[in-house]
Amino acid sequence: MPDETPPLAPPGVTPKAAYHHGDLRAQLIAAVRELVETHGPDGFSVAEAARRAGVSSAAPYKHFKDRQEILRGVVSEAMDRLRVAMEAGAAAHPVGSLEAVAAVGQAYVAFAKGEPGVFRLVFGLTEGHEDAPDLLAKGEGCFGVVVRAVAACLDLPPGDPDVQRRAYMLWSFVHGHSFLHIDMKTKVTTARIDDWDYLMGISRAILMDATRA
Amino acid sequence: MPDETPPLAPPGVTPKAAYHHGDLRAQLIAAVRELVETHGPDGFSVAEAARRAGVSSAAPYKHFKDRQEILRGVVSEAMDRLRVAMEAGAAAHPVGSLEAVAAVGQAYVAFAKGEPGVFRLVFGLTEGHEDAPDLLAKGEGCFGVVVRAVAACLDLPPGDPDVQRRAYMLWSFVHGHSFLHIDMKTKVTTARIDDWDYLMGISRAILMDATRA
DNA sequence: TGTACATCAGTGAACGCGCGTTCACTGATGTAC
DNA sequence: TGTACATCAGTGAACGCGCGTTCACTGATGTAC
DSSP: OOOSSSSSOOTTSSTTTOSSOSOHHHHHHHHHHHHHHHHOTTOOOHHHHHHHHTSOTTGGGGTOSSHHHHHHHHHHHHHHHHHHHHHHHHHTSOTTOHHHHHHHHHHHHHHHHHOHHHHHHHHHTTTTOSOOHHHHHHHHHHHHHHHHHHHHHHTSOTTOHHHHHHHHHHHHHHHHHHHHHHHSTTOSOOSOOOHHHHHHHHHHHHHHSOOOO | OOOSSSSSOOTTSSTTTOSSOSOHHHHHHHHHHHHHHHHOTTOOOHHHHHHHHTSOTTGGGGTOSSHHHHHHHHHHHHHHHHHHHHHHHHHTSOTTOHHHHHHHHHHHHHHHHHOHHHHHHHHHTTTTOSOOHHHHHHHHHHHHHHHHHHHHHHTSOTTOHHHHHHHHHHHHHHHHHHHHHHHSTTOSOOSOOOHHHHHHHHHHHHHHSOOOO
């Protein structure tokens, strides 16, 4: 407690005071997130991100190999937050309830609406990042949340093919709704749709009905 | 028929012979389409497109105001093709059949798979193009194809709110499936899904079941 | 049919710009003794 | 506790590059008489 200013820079305190502010990596990611949000994916530059973080344009290269790695960092962080939000959605309702399933979808849609630029980036980053096994794993982690909610609702094991199939249907649905919403906010579709009713309706349709051929 | 080479450049014949080849606009759009397909949206430049069309880097400005207008041209052309494909899908099955609805979706998915870069561009072009009333109209045109197929299937007028709602559900679905497919080809989802059965199943679920709350 | 002229659709050289990245450097931090 | 030193995390200047766009131009085309 005697060290107020100099060392390891407590989050947010006197960000310019410390020579090594120790927070640069996180601050750069936050800056890029902002830039992506306001200028769209690809609308960011290392230089601008450094400027926003208050460091020289060379500083980012102490934390990231290159431009691509910064983007991957942003995506990785965003996917963590997305998964956490989905899990929180499910946890707010009884295990196995239809509401829990709908809530997972609602968290997903809320994320897309709240950070459309980052959301687009997350799903558009396939160009040249086919490898990146950590990102792939995080994607599976998100899908896993859907699968578990669906499995609990149908009272089947998560590995059951029917669970996988219906979970994927739900995910397609929610994913498409998210994209349509952020792409043409309020346009094209004349019907104003309340998310919760909508999501409950579609969850019911996909989980309760006999959708087998 | 006496004019084989010089005038108005018949489509594709001796593209270098004519000084005014008369086809530049279309050729530039084709070049950009290719670039977007191989380098992703934003991965194109006016200079490179001109190079591919075999003209100087200033030539495109005789046909387009600026970079943005070229992109809009590509999107506009792509939306025309998408609508035509959707209409052809519907027309291949009896009016009012579930198959006609599924075929519209299948055409949509096929477009996304066939030209993932352009598909992404079409739906990601909202940054700074909120205006562009012609593109908006074309978007509504595509949605109209879905609406008409659904309306015929339910034997209701296209303006019916339930038709609009179910058409939007279907569209979300197909849109999400398309994006998921092109974003993580074959990954994440373990289930290999045959599009036709899948689309028929989901069309049935959305159109035939009581999805009202 | 022939000629004069306006218009159209290109050229190619040039501009200023911001970017990604590298480089030698330097001041602050953490550690061994 | 004090000192020497390796390491870490920044600086700032510089590089080469490709881009978007403009400009004065020129050759080909279409049209009026």
